[in-house]
Amino acid sequence: MEKVRRNERLSAMMKILSDSPNHIFTLSTFCDMFGSAKSTTSEDIDILRIVVKEFGLGEIETVTGAAGGVMFRAQVEKSAAREYIQGLCDQLSGTARVLPGGFLYYSDILSHPVITRKMGEILATEYYDTEPDFVLTMETKGIPVALTTANALGVPLVIARHSSKVYEGSAVNINYVSGSSGSIQTMSLARRAVQEGQHCLIVDDFLKGGGTAKGMVDLMHEFGVEVVGTAFVMATTQPQRKRIAGEKSLMLLDVTTNADDTQTAIVRPAAWLK
Amino acid sequence: MEKVRRNERLSAMMKILSDSPNHIFTLSTFCDMFGSAKSTTSEDIDILRIVVKEFGLGEIETVTGAAGGVMFRAQVEKSAAREYIQGLCDQLSGTARVLPGGFLYYSDILSHPVITRKMGEILATEYYDTEPDFVLTMETKGIPVALTTANALGVPLVIARHSSKVYEGSAVNINYVSGSSGSIQTMSLARRAVQEGQHCLIVDDFLKGGGTAKGMVDLMHEFGVEVVGTAFVMATTQPQRKRIAGEKSLMLLDVTTNADDTQTAIVRPAAWLK
Numbered sequence: 001m002e003k004v005r006r007n008e009r010l011s012a013m014m015k016i017l018s019d020s021p022n023h024i025f026t027l028s029t030f031c032d033m034f035g036s037a038k039s040t041t042s043e044d045i046d047i048l049r050i051v052v053k054e055f056g057l058g059e060i061e062t063v064t065g066a067a068g069g070v071m072f073r074a075q076v077e078k079s080a081a082r083e084y085i086q087g088l089c090d091q092l093s094g095t096a097r098v099l100p101g102g103f104l105y106y107s108d109i110l111s112h113p114v115i116t117r118k119m120g121e122i123l124a125t126e127y128y129d130t131e132p133d134f135v136l137t138m139e140t141k142g143i144p145v146a147l148t149t150a151n152a153l154g155v156p157l158v159i160a161r162h163s164s165k166v167y168e169g170s171a172v173n174i175n176y177v178s179g180s181s182g183s184i185q186t187m188s189l190a191r192r193a194v195q196e197g198q199h200c201l202i203v204d205d206f207l208k209g210g211g212t213a214k215g216m217v218d219l220m221h222e223f224g225v226e227v228v229g230t231a232f233v234m235a236t237t238q239p240q241r242k243r244i245a246g247e248k249s250l251m252l253l254d255v256t257t258n259a260d261d262t263q264t265a266i267v268r269p270a271a272w273l274k
Numbered sequence: 275m276e277k278v279r280r281n282e283r284l285s286a287m288m289k290i291l292s293d294s295p296n297h298i299f300t301l302s303t304f305c306d307m308f309g310s311a312k313s314t315t316s317e318d319i320d321i322l323r324i325v326v327k328e329f330g331l332g333e334i335e336t337v338t339g340a341a342g343g344v345m346f347r348a349q350v351e352k353s354a355a356r357e358y359i360q361g362l363c364d365q366l367s368g369t370a371r372v373l374p375g376g377f378l379y380y381s382d383i384l385s386h387p388v389i390t391r392k393m394g395e396i397l398a399t400e401y402y403d404t405e406p407d408f409v410l411t412m413e414t415k416g417i418p419v420a421l422t423t424a425n426a427l428g429v430p431l432v433i434a435r436h437s438s439k440v441y442e443g444s445a446v447n448i449n450y451v452s453g454s455s456g457s458i459q460t461m462s463l464a465r466r467a468v469q470e471g472q473h474c475l476i477v478d479d480f481l482k483g484g485g486t487a488k489g490m491v492d493l494m495h496e497f498g499v500e501v502v503g504t505a506f507v508m509a510t511t512q513p514q515r516k517r518i519a520g521e522k523s524l525m526l527l528d529v530t531t532n533a534d535d536t537q538t539a540i541v542r543p544a545a546w547l548k
Contacts, residue, residue, distance in 0.1 A: 051286050
């Protein structure tokens with residue numbers, strides 16, 4: 001095998017590591033790939049660690065021990081996260097996106113690949129330490145950001161449905177009370193989707209009363225799964241009291257009615273981003 | 275600004291380019307970022323081009339002209355694509371995943387971040403030339419792979435719903451006939467989600483009769499949008515005649531009933547991957 005230069009090794013390693021975030025690669029993987037010595041590979045990693053830090057691209061971490069190696073984490077610094085979310089808030093605030101009934105149109109934000117990737121990285125940064133085994137979301141609008149969060153955490157995504165489908169196999173159904181409307185709804189999850197004893201991070205697009213979120217927590221209890229956190233793209237400031245506690249939302253939404261009966265959305269970054 | 279070494283520049287550029295696939299960066303962006311000359315940056319790009327090619331990580335392309343620059347494409351070679359899809363087919367084939375009614379359980383595959391990224395890259399490779407403005411999918415199961423395809427193509431994702439929702443604003447609803455069951459269903463898309471004259475790539479998880487796919491094509495016609503392609507994760511071999519034509523699926527599914535009344539799934543890569 002022809003010798004691969006450091007230049008080439010570093011850029012290939014950067015791509016491979018960042019394509020599988022939070023996944024430990026052994027040094028030997030790269031030694032074999034590039035035909036280089038362990039000491040050389042270690043030096044390569046030291047350089048990469050400095051580069052990602054310097055350009056705010058994330059973090060390269062070395063894990064010691066028998067199952068050790070190196071991994072990339074899409075760690076977003078608090079100040080960069082706040083600035084990014086502030087930019088989204090500026091886009092969403094105002095009258096243009098308010099729909100009849102005081103709803104806010106932000107489906108485009110919720111399904112944009114670049115925006116959801118960044119939002120997923122910001123959420124993952126907060127939950128790396130909780131080491132979830134999977135991310136759970138409830139169909140439909142939260143799926144993209146739940147996927148990008150799962151990607152950053154290096155874990156699978158599990159999607160709960162409104163009803164059980166023939167192509168999901170036997171399922172656990174629960175009923176829950178919608179926090180805002182008070183109506184009874186159903187949530188369903190395939191039996192084989194998760195295993196007892198696992199740890200789960202809940203990610204969804206919107207938190208108002210917290211009924212759906214509470215439903216997801218209850219669903220996980222049915223499966224004997226521990227919920228390590230609940231995260232949302234947007235939460236309303238009203239009602240202040242939600243059916244769940246300890247959640248982290250990226251943005252807070254207030255809709256005020258003006259004198260001329262139009263409505264204005266005021267969207268701001270959540271307090272924990274300050 | 276301290277001078278950034280080539281080592282460092284290359285790995286940072288690799289990460290930045292691959293984080294925004296199919297997006298053109300001007301040379302000046304990188305010159306400004308690293309304080310390096312245009313000629314130096316050009317050399318950097320030449321090195322990166324060779325690296326990604328050599329390690330099968332995609333392609334770095336230079337675009338000439340006024341709006342020119344450099345971009346990364348997650349181009350997957352046909353042989354690598356076939357091998358990857360064959361691996362998935364091996365996982366899905368057999369009796370373990372067949373559900374009552376001959377349905378195949380593969381929701382875990384459809385929502386796994388790493389698998390959907392690779393599938394999205396394979397699909398994007400086929401449709402780079404068609405230059406879609408967005409990817410359209412129908413809720414729910416196709417959303418992750420539609421998102422990763424949109425990400426690879428560097429375009430937004432648009433999600434059609436089964437019914438119009440208050441938080442989507444005014445919407446266009448169409449009725450369509452389900453290809454497999456023959457029942458009438460509704461599909462809805464927010465008016466502001468797409469614009470007349472745009473080009474759209476349809477991506478979904480499953481193609482049987484093609485009724486839903488045909489519905490999506492009709493929906494796009496309602497919006498004055500041209501459909502440049504239809505792509506699916508899985509297509510059934512029966513019925514052979516679908517309500518749409520020219521589709522590309524990654525996998526083909528056959529379910530056979532055995533003498534003991536159990537059912538076996540035979541999943542294989544589609545012919546165009548050969």
